Amino acid sequence: MDRKALRPFAWAFALGAFVPLSWVLELTLGPGVPVFIAASLGIVPLAWFMGLATEELGKHAGPGVGGLLNATFGNLTELIIAFFAIAGGHPEVAQASITGSIIGNILLVLGLSMVAGGLRHKA
The missing domain is CATH 1.10.287 (Helix Hairpins)
Known part of the structure; x- marks a missing residue:
């Protein structure tokens, strides 16, 4: 993929940086509000990518299986x-x-x- 194709996903890649940041904060600061905030922001792109993957699988599997996948993984x-x-x-x-x-x-x-x-x- 070229950069133009990835441009709409830039926000997800940026928020994805909060996943390892939450781990580093957990190891250095211990549990607390900064870890919670970083982990919460890191979950957003992961959930979004999971939704995209489910939709793509549904397109190839057909409407019945696609609906089941969306209901299951949603x-x-x-x-x-x-x-x-x-x-x-x-x-x-x-x-x-x-x-x-x-x-x-x-x-x-x-x-x-x-x-x-x-x-x-x-x-």
Whole structure:
């Protein structure tokens, strides 16, 4: 790939630098807010790349398998976070993460459905 093809992904590559930075901060400072912020910023491009990979697999596998892949891997980031939280002895973090994800998805789908219905029927 040439540089022009990679230009739209520049933000993801820049945020990807926070992954090793979070490791260095963890080793030097120990657990804390800077590690949390760096790790949170590092997760964003990883989740985005996982979504791109899932979409590409879905294109080649067909609509049925593609939909199954999107449904399965769409929440993989939350599941990985929950797994490590439980393994680290923090089940309440896993519960809060999954609960927040479910509530957010429900509200997002319901809200967008209401907006789309209102726009379609000029209400």
